[in-house]
Amino acid sequence: MPSYDPAKVYYITSATVDKILYETPEDQPFTYTAPAGTPVTPTFSTQSTPHNLGVSVWPEAQYSIDGDNYYPVGARIEGAYDAGTMSRQYVECYVYADMSNVYFYVENGNTADTTFSVRYALESLS
Amino acid sequence: MSIVGLWSGKNYLKHANMGTVSMSKPGILAGALYTSTYVVVHNLGYEPLVRAAFDGDNDGTIYPAVDQRGNAGAQAAIFGAPFGLFIDDITTTTVTFRAEWGTALAGTFPLYYRIYIDPTL
Numbered sequence: 001m002p003s004y005d006p007a008k009v010y011y012i013t014s015a016t017v018d019k020i021l022y023e024t025p026e027d028q029p030f031t032y033t034a035p036a037g038t039p040v041t042p043t044f045s046t047q048s049t050p051h052n053l054g055v056s057v058w059p060e061a062q063y064s065i066d067g068d069n070y071y072p073v074g075a076r077i078e079g080a081y082d083a084g085t086m087s088r089q090y091v092e093c094y095v096y097a098d099m100s101n102v103y104f105y106v107e108n109g110n111t112a113d114t115t116f117s118v119r120y121a122l123e124s125l126s
Numbered sequence: 127m128s129i130v131g132l133w134s135g136k137n138y139l140k141h142a143n144m145g146t147v148s149m150s151k152p153g154i155l156a157g158a159l160y161t162s163t164y165v166v167v168h169n170l171g172y173e174p175l176v177r178a179a180f181d182g183d184n185d186g187t188i189y190p191a192v193d194q195r196g197n198a199g200a201q202a203a204i205f206g207a208p209f210g211l212f213i214d215d216i217t218t219t220t221v222t223f224r225a226e227w228g229t230a231l232a233g234t235f236p237l238y239y240r241i242y243i244d245p246t247l
Contacts, residue, residue: 015140015141015243016140016141016144017138017139017140017141018139018141018240056181056186056187056188057188058179058188058190058238059179059188059190060177060190061190072192073190073192073194074190074192074193074194094189094190094192094194094207095190096187096188096189096190096194096207097187097188098185098186098187098188099186105194125146125179125188125238126146
């Protein structure tokens with residue numbers, strides 16, 4: 001329990017706020033290495049991890065392929081140009097959840113195996 | 127969602143408007159895709175931060191509203207999202223949610239949304 005600091009300004013809110021039921025620790029993202037594909041024949045993978053909350057939850061997530069720069073799910077990360085397909089390599093990552101698990105849909109249009117790191121939060125629906 | 131009354135040194139994002147509504151699945155042909163929309167009137171006088179999620183199959187599987195959808199066929203089966211849904215337009219008075227799919231779908235589904243109070247005001 002943080003202590004009261006008279007040097008700080010505190011406020012009282014009577015509004016509703018988001019209720020986070022679970023959040024991955026900053027240094028413990030969900031990780032998965034997707035097999036290589038190409039920009040025109042990407043690999044598709046669905047991975048999951050249990051949350052054991054027993055209720056439907058609203059997942060929000062950010063993902064990284066270098067462990068440093070994180071992007072929101074739904075954003076496509078584009079990479080180097082692939083001369084073989086005359087297209088840019090890319091990755092996409094999405095997340096969804098049911099009453100038991102969090103699912104990660106990964107699309108790898110890179111020509112090398114790619115490790116995805118996903119930091120996610122599970123929010124109450126009500 | 128319970129009212130929060132607290133002292134805090136952190137600036138929590140607060141809801142101006144939030145709720146769960148029943149939205150129609152995409153079934154109206156608009157161009158090449160079938161679509162449906164839902165409009166929430168907020169009248170905040172500014173364009174707020176908005177987040178949304180939905181349960182497209184009414185089976186307890188929740189998808190964030192980031193228009194995630196695969197192509198038809200094998201990818202869609204792997205993908206899992208029953209259709210695409212996204213925040214289509216945010217104005218100073220309304221928020222429009224839009225669902226799209228390649229074939230007409232019937233029925234309704236729950237849409238969860240959060241419209242936030244501007245923390246700079």
